[in-house]
Structures are given as C-alpha cells and as structure tokens.
Amino acid sequence: MTEPRPGHSAGQSEAEAIDRAKQGDAQAFEFLYNLHKRRVYSLCLRMTANTAEAEDLTQEAFLQLFRKIGTFRGESAFSTWLHRMAVNVVLMHLRKKGLPVVSLEEATEGDEDTPKKDFGADDPVLSGSVDRLRLQNAVEQLPPGYRSIFVLHDIEGYEHNEIAAMVGCSIGNSKSQLHKARMKLREFLKTSRAEKAG
Amino acid sequence: MTCAEFQRELPEYLEGGAPQLRDHLNMCPSCSGLVASLESISREARQLQASEEPSPRVWNSIEIALRQEKLIREPRPRNTLVPSLFQRWGAMAWAVPVAAALLVVVGISLYQRPSSPTDARQRTAGNTPAVTAKFAGDPSDEQLLQEVSRRAPLMRDAYERNLKDVNDYIKDAQDSVNADPNDEEAQQALIDAYGQKSMIYEMALDRSLP
Numbered sequence: 107m108t109e110p111r112p113g114h115s116a117g118q119s120e121a122e123a124i125d126r127a128k129q130g131d132a133q134a135f136e137f138l139y140n141l142h143k144r145r146v147y148s149l150c151l152r153m154t155a156n157t158a159e160a161e162d163l164t165q166e167a168f169l170q171l172f173r174k175i176g177t178f179r180g181e182s183a184f185s186t187w188l189h190r191m192a193v194n195v196v197l198m199h200l201r202k203k204g205l206p207v208v209s210l211e212e213a214t215e216g217d218e219d220t221p222k223k224d225f226g227a228d229d230p231v232l233s234g235s236v237d238r239l240r241l242q243n244a245v246e247q248l249p250p251g252y253r254s255i256f257v258l259h260d261i262e263g264y265e266h267n268e269i270a271a272m273v274g275c276s277i278g279n280s281k282s283q284l285h286k287a288r289m290k291l292r293e294f295l296k297t298s299r300a301e302k303a304g
Numbered sequence: 305m306t307c308a309e310f311q312r313e314l315p316e317y318l319e320g321g322a323p324q325l326r327d328h329l330n331m332c333p334s335c336s337g338l339v340a341s342l343e344s345i346s347r348e349a350r351q352l353q354a355s356e357e358p359s360p361r362v363w364n365s366i367e368i369a370l371r372q373e374k375l376i377r378e379p380r381p382r383n384t385l386v387p388s389l390f391q392r393w394g395a396m397a398w399a400v401p402v403a404a405a406l407l408v409v410v411g412i413s414l415y416q417r418p419s420s421p422t423d424a425r426q427r428t429a430g431n432t433p434a435v436t437a438k439f440a441g442d443p444s445d446e447q448l449l450q451e452v453s454r455r456a457p458l459m460r461d462a463y464e465r466n467l468k469d470v471n472d473y474i475k476d477a478q479d480s481v482n483a484d485p486n487d488e489e490a491q492q493a494l495i496d497a498y499g500q501k502s503m504i505y506e507m508a509l510d511r512s513l514p
Contacts, residue, residue, distance in 0.1 A: 130377030260349035
C-alpha cells in the first residue's frame with residue numbers, strides 16, 4: 107500500500123494522488139483505493155448483508171469512479187463523490203434483485219412490520235449502552251427496506267432529503283422508515299440481551 | 305398527553321421537531337426510556353461506518369480491470385521481477401518466459417503475411433491449427449491457478465475469471481485473423497490479447513501474491 111509521503115497531510119496526498127491517477131499512475135489508484143476502501147465496503151456490506159455481494163459492489167463502485175476520474179474537478183470532496191457513486195451502485199443492485207429499497211407505505215398504523223408500541227412499560231434495558239457487535243448483527247436482520255434507510259441515515263450520515271432523492275421516496279416516508287428501523291433494532295437488541303442473560 | 309399520543313409524534317420529535325412532547329418525556333419514565341434507547345442506537349450506529357475491510361482480491365480485480373482498460377498507463381517496475389522470481393516461485397519461474405514466448409509466436413505468425421487471399425487461406429489453414437492447438441486449453445493456465453490456489457486461495461477465483469475472459473478474447477481475435485489475415489486491426493487485437501494474458505501472468509507472479 108502506498109502511504110502518504112512524510113510531512114504531507116492526508117488531504118494534500120489525496121489531491122496529489124488524484125492528479126497522478128488522471129495520468130494513469132498505478133500507485134495513485136491504489137493509494138486512493140486504500141484511503142476509501144473501508145468506508146465503501148462497509149456501506150455495501152451493511153446494505154446487502156452479504157460479503158461476496160459487498161465485495162463485488164465495492165469493486166464496481168471503485169471502477170466506475172476510476173473510469174470517470176478524469177472528469178473530477180475538485181468542486182466537491184472526492185470522498186463525497188465516491189460515496190454517492192457507491193450508494194447508487196448498491197441501490198441499483200438491490201433494485202435489480204427485486205429487493206425493496208424502501209417500503210412504500212407511509213402510515214404507521216396497521217402495518218404488519220410496525221414494531222409493537224410499548225405503553226406504560228419501563229424501558230431500562232438499552233439506555234446508555236449498545237454493544238457494537240450485537241448492533242451489527244441486528245442491522246443484518248432488518249428487512250431490506252428498513253435496513254437501507256437506517257444505514258444511509260444513522261450509519262452513513264445522510265439527511266432525509268438526500269435519502270429521499272436517492273431512493274425515490276418522500277421525506278416523510280424516509281423519517282417513518284427510519285423510526286421503524288430503530289424500533290425494530292430495539293426489539294432485536296432486547297431479545298438478544300435477554301437470551302444472553304438467560 | 306398519553307403515551308400512545310406521544311409515540312405517534314415520536315418520529316418527528318427525534319428529528320428535532322414536536323417540542324410539545326418534552327413535557328410528557330419529563331413525566332413518563334417509560335417513554336423517556338424508549339427515547340434514550342432509540343437515541344443510543346442511533347449514536348452507536350456511527351461506529352459501524354468504515355468498520356469492515358474487503359479482502360485483497362477486490363483490489364486485485366480492480367487493478368486487472370484498470371490495466372485491461374488501459375487506465376493504468378505507466379510501465380510496471382521490472383527490477384523486482386527477475387531477482388525475486390526464482391526465489392519465490394522456483395518451478396513456476398518458467399511462466400513469464402512462456403507468456404513472452406506466446407507474444408513472440410503470435411508476432412511471427414502475424415508477420416508471415418500471405419501475398420494473396422488464396423495464399424492467405426492456405427497458409428492460415430496451415431498455421432492456425434498449430435497456433436490454436438498450442439494454446440487451446442493451455443495447461444500453463446491450470447498450473448498458474450494451482451500455484452495461486454496454493455499460495456493465495458482467496459485470489460484464485462479472480463484469476464480464473466480473468467484468464468477465462470482473456471482466453472475468450474484471444475479466441476475471438478484469432479478467429480478474426482483467420483477470417484482475414486490481412487486485417488491489421490484484427491492482428492493488433494490478437495497481439496493486445498496475448499499482451500493482456502502476459503500481464504496477468506506477470507501480475508500473478510510478481511505483484512499479487514505474497
């Protein structure tokens with residue numbers, strides 16, 4: 107792996123690598139890949155819950171980026187550009203597989219998937235601590251539609267207006283799906299913790 | 305406000321709206337606990353960003369594709385190849401000269417150009433079976449893959465796919481040359497195809513494996 111040269115900040119090295127990659131420099135491509143591979147791969151893995159698919163999608167996202175690198179002018183952050191490309195690659199893949207990218211329904215009442223609402227019961231279990239590994243496993247169990255929104259918003263940090271534009275839903279639907287995803291995760295985590303204690 | 309009413313408005317509250325819910329939260333331990341759980345989940349989710357690492361085969365496949373598409377244009381460093389070859393590969397060191405030999409044979413067969421189309425068909429009929437027979441079902445490929453399997457099993461599938469693709473490319477290019485031996489583009493395509501195969505061998509030997 108090509109490491110940034112001593113004395114240079116990561117930002118300067120990335121800009122230099124982009125310029126060299128435009129000239130066809132192999133080490134520059136590898137440097138850019140190593141700089142961003144974890145973020146892209148983790149996104150693909152969380153969205154698909156499948157290692158082989160995630161690796162293929164990571165490869166596709168980087169190839170699309172590198173093919174277009176000559177057009178990158180630096181108006182936005184390179185990482186933003188790459189990340190958007192990766193999200194689009196994953197969403198297209200999910201659509202091709204016929205998996206729901208987002209659930210279409212907006213109502214929160216009468217939905218089979220709506221987690222049961224707790225009325226009047228204490229909820230001390232998850233306050234203040236969530237085990238990362240258990241959360242990771244719980245995310246994998248989410249239905250694909252909930253998982254996409256949760257990954258894009260809570261893990262990757264996109265806003266609802268951005269998510270709505272990417273997945274083709276309303277902002278209200280994005281908020282609703284996110285809430286349902288979190289409620290579902292809460293259920294999974296409580297069950298998992300109860301099993302562990304028992 | 306009841307808990308049911310509160311939870312109906314909760315999505316909006318968690319997005320920074322519905323300030324009127326705050327009073328209920330201050331008075332209801334159950335709903336307050338629920339909100340704390342959901343906020344904790346959201347907070348911890350950020351730890352999952354960039355938390356996983358892809359296997360080495362991903363970069364390997366990307367690099368092969370970049371070279372095939374000529375997006376990587378610089379010459380590969382040669383100084384590591386010869387000294388390290390026999391140390392690391394021993395019996396497999398034959399593979400690079402074989403790949404180079406493929407290019408030489410192709411070059412010779414292409415440059416023995418016929419003077420007429422009839423001549424061309426006769427000479428191609430004579431040449432092609434030999435050339436094709438020499439490289440069809442190339443046992444070198446199988447030996448390379450066996451060595452890759454032995455040293456870096458995770459890479460085998462990627463190399464197998466790439467060898468299959470480049471062999472298909474060679475076959476198509478060869479068919480084009482057979483159809484019209486005077487077609488310079490077809491000749492160049494065949495040279496390029498063998499060049500790509502040579503590159504795959506070189507990468508497998510020099511770069512991609514520990």
